[in-house]
Amino acid sequence: MPSTPERSQHLRDLALLRRVRDRIDREYARPLDVEALARGVHMSAGHLSRRFRAAYGESVYSYLMTRRIERAMALLRRGDLSVTEVCFAVGSSSLGTFSTRFTELVGVPPSVYRQRHQSAPTAGMPSCEVKKVTRPIRNREAPAATGH
Known part of the structure; x- marks a missing residue:
């Protein structure tokens, strides 16, 4: 000790x-x-x-970008902003970097994510469950949580 x-x-x-x-x-x-x-x-x-x-x-930058992507996901699900508007609304200064990081964390580009969620497949689901379903993976190298 x-x-x-x-x-x-x-x-x-x-x-x-x-x-x-x-x-x-x-x-x-x-x-x-x-x-x-x-x-x-x-x-x-x-x-x-x-x-x-x-x-x-994870690095400071990685944590910051993940936080921005989490907020971007919520804005894209709303559907009233373009991908470019969302990019700048969450503090990213480069649409290319934003799109690349979004795709890495979420698995699809922001435009595809926005399009898929226009029909609101999580409609009627409690917000706590929506958050679990739509949360990006923060650190892919970290071992998966066991739920204990």
Whole structure:
């Protein structure tokens, strides 16, 4: 077990990492980068990147993009915005990068996802179930949860 000063530092780092994650969850549509997030918690970008990956199993950028894609999925299901409008609404600055990442996480391009959900196959399903069915996979390399 780590000594008390090491343990205290570890707990402080975890609290700072949680602040970074919370900020990404709140401000995903704003221009965010690792350097700005690191400055916000008084860490270097490299240290934040290493600690974030160790704590959450994915990079800061990957977490940010997944959060943006989750929001984009909801906007595309609504059907009143184009893929380009959704891309910029969730904070992406490149339609190509957005489409590529969306396809990686969801399995289909955003235009196909939008078209498939125009008929609302989840209509009438409780929102908690819709969220489970439509959630993207965050980290494909991570072992699958066993449900225990």
